[in-house]
Amino acid sequence: MELNGSVEAPKENPAPRRSLSSSPGLQYGSQNPPISNRQAYVTMAVLCYINLLNYMERYTIAGVLLNIQTFFKIRDSTAALLQTVFICSFLLLAPLFGYLGDRYNRKFIMIGGLCVWLLTAAASSFVTESYFWLLALLRGLVGIGEASYSTIAPTIIGDLFTGGKRSIMICIFYIFIPVGSGLGYIAGAGSAYLTGDWHWALRITPIMGVIGLILMIFLCPNPARGAAETNGEGVVAKSSYLEDIKYLLKNKSYVWSSLGVTALAFLTGALAFWVPTFLSRARVTQELHQPCTDEPCDSTDSYIFGAVTVATGILGGAVGTTLSRTFRDKVPYADPLICGVGMLGSVPCIFIIIFVAASSIPATYVFIFCGELLLSLNWAVMADILLYVVVPTRRATAEALQISFAHLLGDAGSPYLIGVISDAVRSSKPDDLNWSFHSLKVSLLVCPFIGILGGAFFLFTTKYITEDSKAVLRLIEGNEVLKRRTQNTSMPLRACLSMPTIQFRSADCKITSLFILRMVLRKYLLEKKV
Numbered sequence: 001m002e003l004n005g006s007v008e009a010p011k012e013n014p015a016p017r018r019s020l021s022s023s024p025g026l027q028y029g030s031q032n033p034p035i036s037n038r039q040a041y042v043t044m045a046v047l048c049y050i051n052l053l054n055y056m057e058r059y060t061i062a063g064v065l066l067n068i069q070t071f072f073k074i075r076d077s078t079a080a081l082l083q084t085v086f087i088c089s090f091l092l093l094a095p096l097f098g099y100l101g102d103r104y105n106r107k108f109i110m111i112g113g114l115c116v117w118l119l120t121a122a123a124s125s126f127v128t129e130s131y132f133w134l135l136a137l138l139r140g141l142v143g144i145g146e147a148s149y150s151t152i153a154p155t156i157i158g159d160l161f162t163g164g165k166r167s168i169m170i171c172i173f174y175i176f177i178p179v180g181s182g183l184g185y186i187a188g189a190g191s192a193y194l195t196g197d198w199h200w201a202l203r204i205t206p207i208m209g210v211i212g213l214i215l216m217i218f219l220c221p222n223p224a225r226g227a228a229e230t231n232g233e234g235v236v237a238k239s240s241y242l243e244d245i246k247y248l249l250k251n252k253s254y255v256w257s258s259l260g261v262t263a264l265a266f267l268t269g270a271l272a273f274w275v276p277t278f279l280s281r282a283r284v285t286q287e288l289h290q291p292c293t294d295e296p297c298d299s300t301d302s303y304i305f306g307a308v309t310v311a312t313g314i315l316g317g318a319v320g321t322t323l324s325r326t327f328r329d330k331v332p333y334a335d336p337l338i339c340g341v342g343m344l345g346s347v348p349c350i351f352i353i354i355f356v357a358a359s360s361i362p363a364t365y366v367f368i369f370c371g372e373l374l375l376s377l378n379w380a381v382m383a384d385i386l387l388y389v390v391v392p393t394r395r396a397t398a399e400a401l402q403i404s405f406a407h408l409l410g411d412a413g414s415p416y417l418i419g420v421i422s423d424a425v426r427s428s429k430p431d432d433l434n435w436s437f438h439s440l441k442v443s444l445l446v447c448p449f450i451g452i453l454g455g456a457f458f459l460f461t462t463k464y465i466t467e468d469s470k471a472v473l474r475l476i477e478g479n480e481v482l483k484r485r486t487q488n489t490s491m492p493l494r495a496c497l498s499m500p501t502i503q504f505r506s507a508d509c510k511i512t513s514l515f516i517l518r519m520v521l522r523k524y525l526l527e528k529k530v
Contacts, residue, residue: 035221040160043220044169047153048176050114050212054146055180056187057121057205058086061139062273063188063302066280066292067198072132076426076440080419083273084412085136090143091407094151098400099241101152102393107222113148114216118209120145125202151403155395158387159223164325166387171321171380178313178376181272185306189299225392244397252464253336253389254398256457260339261382262406263454267343267447268375269411270418271350272309274440276301279364281437282357291433308369316342316376324381332469333462335381340458342377347451349374354444358437385461389468391475414450418443 035043061068061082069079100109124138154173161169188201239247248254279301283289289298320338327334349371357364390398421443422436429435 035160035223039221043160044157044172046212046215046220047157048173050149050209050216051153051173052176052180052183053205053209053212054149055177056184057117057142057209058146059181059184059272060188060201060205062276063185063299063306064192064198064201065273065277066299067192070292071129071198074132075419076422077416077419078132080273080415081136082139083269084416086139086143087269087407087412088143089140090147090150091404091412093144093147094400094403094407095397096400097148097151098397098403101155101396101400102225102244105222106152106156106396107216107220110149110152110220111213111216113145114209114213115145117142117145117149118206118213121202121209122206125199125206127199147403151400152396154383154387154399155225156220156223158395159225159392167321167325167380167384170384170387171317174379174383175314175317177379178316178372179310182306182309182311182313185276185302185309189302189306193299225395239393241397244394245401247394248390248398248401251389251468253461253468254386254402256461256464257336257339257382257385257389258402258405260336260343260454260457260461261402262410263450263457264343264375264378264382265406265410266414266450267346267350267454270414270444270447273415274418274444275353275368276305278437278440278444279305279357279361281433281440282361282364285358285434285437286361288361304365305368308365309372312369312372313376313379316373317380319373320377320379320381323377324384332466335385336458336461336465338381339378339385340455340462342374342455343451343458344455346371346374347448347455350444350448350451354441354448357441382458385465389465389472391472414446418446421446 065079068074068082069076072078097109097113120138120141124135124142127135127138154170157169157173158166187204188198191200191204192198194200280289280292280298283298283301284291289300292298320342323338324335327338331337349367352367353364353371356367386398386402387395418440422439425439425442426436
């Protein structure tokens with residue numbers, strides 16, 4: 001486009017850009033009313049409550065897995081399909097919700113997803129003995145509902161808080177992953193024991209979820225994207241989905257950390273699904289318990305494993321965030337280093353768990369505590385990494401793609417893979433109860449090797465994270481300086497474009513950037529049709 005004459009900076013703020021949708025609620029990059037600190041904290045509390053229920057529901061099945069296997073008379077690999085189908089639907093829909101979350105009203109998207117989740121989760125609790133396929137189908141639909149929430153909720157927290165406060169809030173939010181998982185085991189096993197019917201385990205979270213849905217409708221806002229970094233003004237940028245993906249694939253910190261998250265998902269998915277059953281079979285091998293032939297089965301290990309998961313989740317999340325806040329200013333690559341050390345440190349614990357279970361259950365739980373504590377260092381830290389290496393307008397897409405990739409190659413297949421290997425080993429002695437424990441023991445040996453791989457991925461991230469995080473800050477701060485400059489000066493924009501280097505000085509920053517600011521100015525002129 002040719003520019004003729006001098007162009008003065010307009011004094012009026014540009015009108016917000018809308019999406020192709022005519023609905024006033026579905027705006028792309030709209031400027032929403034400022035959110036008070038009190039409202040931000042209330043929103044945070046609601047999101048944490050729903051995240052708790054999210055993971056409770058996800059691991060309730062694992063808490064009553066022995067009952068389900070006895071009820072439907074199914075093998076290990078078939079039982080693992082319940083988790084695999086759930087995760088597969090979750091990962092397939094996550095990119096769609098990420099795309100929508102970067103462009104439309106995130107609150108409405110989450111409300112719709114929660115409604116699907118509550119209805120399908122409640123319906124799955126009424127499946128009868130001859131309809132295992134229906135239970136698997138409904139579990140898949142539950143995953144669709146949860147995909148909307150898990151993809152979008154962290155980006156809303158990222159737009160409510162910044163800096164050290166955001167790290168703390170992300171830590172609190174992600175602590176509810178292990179806490180919810182642990183309570184899922186306890187609530188599932190407890191309700192099955194009290195009622196004598198495992199179906200009631202699947203009715204707890206839908207009942208509690210109705211409360212969360214009401215709270216979200218009336219208490220949660222939809223903050224502007226990037227509001228925390230721009231004092232509530234938000235960042236407005238329009239790009240195609242293909243451009244978003246290209247940007248993320250060029251972001252090396254995002255790519256390597258996503259590979260690390262994938263390894264962590266594989267590891268935790270396999271262990272969370274199978275360890276209670278593994279320990280129950282170990283008790284049978286040691287002749288501490290009789291094998292389960294009729295439900296309700298003994299749920300001792302579901303209770304203990306759930307309690308350990310809750311405790312290590314809270315402690316590990318707090319320790320990981322504290323280490324991050326302590327060392328991040330001194331060591332810019334501290335976050336991926338913490339994640340890598342946590343993954344690698346858990347590997348010896350997992351080996352010991354697998355081999356000690358046959359002789360000592362108490363000793364096994366000691367190393368389960370240590371291993372889960374080291375893995376829990378990662379939850380909040382790795383989520384914070386994504387928020388500061390990706391620009392605000394692409395965070396939902398980044399979150400969605402990371403979730404999809406992590407589940408696709410992680411916990412979507414790991415429980416099923418463990419079950420298939422276990423069945424293959426067990427087939428040589430199908431009637432030997434001790435061999436059923438041994439077969440599961442052999443299959444779990446896959447996990448420590450994945451832990452080593454995940455630690456290496458996080459260590460690779462340390463090479464790139466400093467520069468990638470600085471690039472995001474430069475872009476956001478450059479946008480802010482440009483806004484102030486164009487609102488308070490009469491300097492011709494054409495003159496700015498002719499400068500080899502543009503410098504802006506303000507009380508709090510001094511930024512020199514040829515490429516970024518020239519491109520922003522050009523885009524501004526195009527939008528104004530100058």
